[in-house]
Amino acid sequence: MQxxxxxxxxxxxxxxxxxxxxxxxxxAKESTLKTGLLTLYVQHTSASILINENYDSDVLxxxxxxxxxxxxxxxxxxxxxxxxxxDMPAHxxxxxxxxxxxxxxxxxxxxxxxxQGIFLYEHRLAPHTRNVLLHLIAE
Amino acid sequence: MQxxxxxxxxxxxxxxxxxxxxxxxxxAKESTLKTGLLTLYVQHTSASILINENYDSDVLxxxxxxxxxxxxxxxxxxxxxxxxxxDMPAHxxxxxxxxxxxxxxxxxxxxxxxxQGIFLYEHRLAPHTRNVLLHLIAE
Amino acid sequence: MQxxxxxxxxxxxxxxxxxxxxxxxxxAKESTLKTGLLTLYVQHTSASILINENYDSDVLxxxxxxxxxxxxxxxxxxxxxxxxxxDMPAHxxxxxxxxxxxxxxxxxxxxxxxxQGIFLYEHRLAPHTRNVLLHLIAE
Numbered sequence: 001m002q003x004x005x006x007x008x009x010x011x012x013x014x015x016x017x018x019x020x021x022x023x024x025x026x027x028a029k030e031s032t033l034k035t036g037l038l039t040l041y042v043q044h045t046s047a048s049i050l051i052n053e054n055y056d057s058d059v060l061x062x063x064x065x066x067x068x069x070x071x072x073x074x075x076x077x078x079x080x081x082x083x084x085x086x087d088m089p090a091h092x093x094x095x096x097x098x099x100x101x102x103x104x105x106x107x108x109x110x111x112x113x114x115x116q117g118i119f120l121y122e123h124r125l126a127p128h129t130r131n132v133l134l135h136l137i138a139e
Numbered sequence: 140m141q142x143x144x145x146x147x148x149x150x151x152x153x154x155x156x157x158x159x160x161x162x163x164x165x166x167a168k169e170s171t172l173k174t175g176l177l178t179l180y181v182q183h184t185s186a187s188i189l190i191n192e193n194y195d196s197d198v199l200x201x202x203x204x205x206x207x208x209x210x211x212x213x214x215x216x217x218x219x220x221x222x223x224x225x226d227m228p229a230h231x232x233x234x235x236x237x238x239x240x241x242x243x244x245x246x247x248x249x250x251x252x253x254x255q256g257i258f259l260y261e262h263r264l265a266p267h268t269r270n271v272l273l274h275l276i277a278e
Numbered sequence: 279m280q281x282x283x284x285x286x287x288x289x290x291x292x293x294x295x296x297x298x299x300x301x302x303x304x305x306a307k308e309s310t311l312k313t314g315l316l317t318l319y320v321q322h323t324s325a326s327i328l329i330n331e332n333y334d335s336d337v338l339x340x341x342x343x344x345x346x347x348x349x350x351x352x353x354x355x356x357x358x359x360x361x362x363x364x365d366m367p368a369h370x371x372x373x374x375x376x377x378x379x380x381x382x383x384x385x386x387x388x389x390x391x392x393x394q395g396i397f398l399y400e401h402r403l404a405p406h407t408r409n410v411l412l413h414l415i416a417e
Contacts, residue, residue, distance in 0.1 A: 043391030
């Protein structure tokens with residue numbers, strides 16, 4: 001049994017879903033390992049991880065429309081406003097989505113379903129540098 | 140340390156929570172291993188995994204009522220409508236629940252709490268074939 | 279490769295986020311292991327796990343305000359009311375947040391981001407005893 005770790009660093013340029021599937025798959029493939037478990041972990045509280053459809057980009061637009069309506073920027077409900085009207089909504093969006101996801105690694109491949117992609121969901125409006133940690137335990 | 144993988148394939152017949160606890164427990168028990176980590180992963184973007192109360196079935200009804208109200212089918216907000224009025228809501232519901240869950244495996248048992256069950260949450264109205272991958276690393 | 283398991287038992291005194299970061303970090307550090315994966319799992323369906331900002335406590339207040347508005351106690355929608363007006367909302371809140379989270383363990387440390395804390399989110403109003411299972415696989 002072996003372990004490998006990696007950090008994907010992404011410079012975001014606004015609130016949206018960023019497809020990181022190619023980087024994740026390429027890194028896991030390099031390992032030449034066959035069976036195991038891949039875990040992704042985002043080191044932030046205003047960005048998150050989402051497995052989502054990666055075929056029709058309209059899905060990404062609609063996902064964002066939904067969250068923008070559910071957790072509106074500048075909501076009068078919030079008292080934590082010192083970091084901007086999109087900051088507390090970003091924390092709530094992160095809570096509603098995922099901070100970590102674990103995907104089986106089978107026959108040397110990340111076992112994504114046919115329509116699944118792995119996305120970093122940036123919830124802040126301004127550009128940020130985001131870290132996604134990858135951990136693979138496999139043989 | 141050993142690894143075991145398995146695929147549970149389920150034919151769903153409409154939008155609701157499907158209890159897969161018995162299949163998961165039976166498979167893990169077969170292993171005769173003692174200590175480890177069990178991960179469940181759903182290979183879809185319109186079905187998800189949920190740990191939920193498995194005692195009173197009214198909880199399952201209410202859970203569905205809540206999501207049906209929060210993410211209404213045919214919402215005018217959505218532009219991705221080519222696959223039907225329940226498709227984009229299914230992606231949103233998946234984002235709001237879980238794609239993977241990891242449960243410690245202790246003393247040869249999946250360490251579920253007393254009232255916890257493991258459910259596949261089918262978010263589409265029409266029947267679908269759904270795959271849940273199981274990964275157990277244990278000794 | 280080694281495995282360690284632990285149970286954090288917490289007596290809650292009402293609905294709010296409880297910071298369990300110090301207990302988690304202290305336990306993992308004790309192991310003297312260097313590289314691996316830490317998984318937290320909550321054995322309940324009316325309490326959950328959340329990675330959230332641990333710097334400004336207003337964030338915790340706002341998070342609760344949001345969920346209180348999104349999933350109101352005593353909602354007429356719900357039929358599972360025998361355990362009180364906050365019971366079904368607690369199950370929904372649990373579904374919307376996380377039951378398990380896995381965090382890479384790197385250079386002998388739980389690889390939390392700078393502003394991340396680990397919280398048990400108690401969703402019930404009355405005091406409860408809550409178990410969080412910890413599982414570390416590392417070398």
